[in-house]
Amino acid sequence: MKLIIYFRCFKGIVLREALRFVHQKERFFSALVRPLVWLGIFAAGFRSVLGVAIIPPYETYIPYEVYIAPGLIAMIQLFNGMQSSLSMVYDREMGSMKTMLVSPIPRWFLLCSKLFAGVFVSILQVYAFLIIASLWGIIPPISGYITILPALVVSGLMLGALGMFLSSAIKQLENFAGVMNFVIFPMFFASSALYPLWKIEETSEWLYYVCFYNPFTYAVESIRFSLYSQINLEYGIGIIVFTIIFLFLSIIGYDPGRGNLQKKGGK
Amino acid sequence: MHAALEIKNVTHKFGEFKALDKVSININPGDFTVLLGLNGAGKTTLYSLITRLYNNNTGSIKIHNFNVRENSSNALKNIGVVFQQPTLDLDLSVEENLHYHSALHGISTVDASSRISEEIGRIDLNDKLKSKVRSLSGGQRRRVEIARSLLHRPKLLLLDEPTVGLDIGSRQMILKHVKALCKKGDLAVLWATHLIDEIDKGEKVVIIHDGKIIESGDVSKVIKKTKQKNIREAFNKLVGIKT
Numbered sequence: 001m002k003l004i005i006y007f008r009c010f011k012g013i014v015l016r017e018a019l020r021f022v023h024q025k026e027r028f029f030s031a032l033v034r035p036l037v038w039l040g041i042f043a044a045g046f047r048s049v050l051g052v053a054i055i056p057p058y059e060t061y062i063p064y065e066v067y068i069a070p071g072l073i074a075m076i077q078l079f080n081g082m083q084s085s086l087s088m089v090y091d092r093e094m095g096s097m098k099t100m101l102v103s104p105i106p107r108w109f110l111l112c113s114k115l116f117a118g119v120f121v122s123i124l125q126v127y128a129f130l131i132i133a134s135l136w137g138i139i140p141p142i143s144g145y146i147t148i149l150p151a152l153v154v155s156g157l158m159l160g161a162l163g164m165f166l167s168s169a170i171k172q173l174e175n176f177a178g179v180m181n182f183v184i185f186p187m188f189f190a191s192s193a194l195y196p197l198w199k200i201e202e203t204s205e206w207l208y209y210v211c212f213y214n215p216f217t218y219a220v221e222s223i224r225f226s227l228y229s230q231i232n233l234e235y236g237i238g239i240i241v242f243t244i245i246f247l248f249l250s251i252i253g254y255d256p257g258r259g260n261l262q263k264k265g266g267k
Numbered sequence: 268m269h270a271a272l273e274i275k276n277v278t279h280k281f282g283e284f285k286a287l288d289k290v291s292i293n294i295n296p297g298d299f300t301v302l303l304g305l306n307g308a309g310k311t312t313l314y315s316l317i318t319r320l321y322n323n324n325t326g327s328i329k330i331h332n333f334n335v336r337e338n339s340s341n342a343l344k345n346i347g348v349v350f351q352q353p354t355l356d357l358d359l360s361v362e363e364n365l366h367y368h369s370a371l372h373g374i375s376t377v378d379a380s381s382r383i384s385e386e387i388g389r390i391d392l393n394d395k396l397k398s399k400v401r402s403l404s405g406g407q408r409r410r411v412e413i414a415r416s417l418l419h420r421p422k423l424l425l426l427d428e429p430t431v432g433l434d435i436g437s438r439q440m441i442l443k444h445v446k447a448l449c450k451k452g453d454l455a456v457l458w459a460t461h462l463i464d465e466i467d468k469g470e471k472v473v474i475i476h477d478g479k480i481i482e483s484g485d486v487s488k489v490i491k492k493t494k495q496k497n498i499r500e501a502f503n504k505l506v507g508i509k510t
Contacts, residue, residue, distance in 0.1 A: 002373075004373070005373030006373070008370050008373045008374065008375060008376075009370055009371055009372075009373055011370060012366065012367050012369070012370020012371060013367075013370065013371075015366075015367070015370070016356070016359070016363070016367045016370075019359055019363055020356070020358060020359070023358045023359070024358065096354040096355070096356060098318075098320060098348075098350055098354055099350075099354045099368065099371070100371060101318075101320055102318045102319070102320065102343055102346070102348055103343065103371040103372060104339070104340045104341070104342075104343040104344040104372065104373075105340070105371065105372075105373065106340070110371075
């Protein structure tokens, strides 16, 4: 199959996702309001309670708002990834997922394109958030606005692939709502999004290990370092490994022979 | 000439439940074939196997000699599908939906635009091109789905209960349109239904019941073979419905 065919398919899937995003304005606003509430209310309340020592990539003491900004960016991507997979469960229940799956283009490519489309939308949301966050004084180096991009792509892919795998494993929309609670909240809270890992280690060692091996921590820290134009290899490699694992699982999940579609018998 | 669709000895199970049992069907180019069966007979499972939503673990399914499992890309290129559930994106316009489908088949935007205007003209919905799908009636949505399934010029059109839930006028219009498409060229059609009044004499019918093909052939021959007056009575007799 020619390369141009793949490109047209990719373009079509991204365009559809973008159009859906434009048509669903409330989705855009809710995606922005959520982290802004955390930033404006939660962070303001906690800044006096929590002191953050100087830790890389920061070179000086920072206000709490600055510390949680990367976590909130990852939160946008986490919600977007889950929402995107929620729409896949909906599409599958409603039937429109089938339209994509019966395309002659290989299924792995279709799923990857769908993932990239979701990441593209999440990046738009992140940049909108960064613009508004600058009003709170969260202003990274100018180069950070560019160097954050690769981290956003990889973390978006990882969280999207996780959502896609969950969507393949879940039978009905109602079940998915439950999984959201069991995935989103534990992932977010048991990570370095709201508090640094060393602080967690001081409180509880086992919780520290939970947070340390939580894929979401790798997304948060990759974003944090890249926002300050730095690379942390440990987190960088970790996030790529998690992305490959989740992507592999989601492609298997949607494989007509081995996957969960077959087991579910018709959904 | 290769068969448009050749299914040989396909059995499919969901756990212990046998949804299809040694199914074999042959459809030639230009044939309009009705797959007739009650709800739950195995029609949708069969369609899912033909379109490779599931893999067939036994037997073989070929579309114009391309095996669906081994050469799925070429096989799927030749299939147009209208699923039982509506599959249009309600929040997008008719045109956006059709462009999306064209992209999924790797058709260029320019080429897609000309094909869209041709197909949309054929179903007489030119004025609805920019409308959101949500604003269309059930019958109009179905017609758009048929137009969409033809955009990539398939040689086999699969329709899974396409007229369920539609009023009589829309049903007749859709049935007439698909039969006309079939007569015009080499397009083969497999039309799954449980509505017996959608079958005309002179057409081909495949009767499926509890996952098994219990009769197939020309409608008139099936009527004759079962010694009944019409296809409804023949069907009732074959599946054991007492009237």
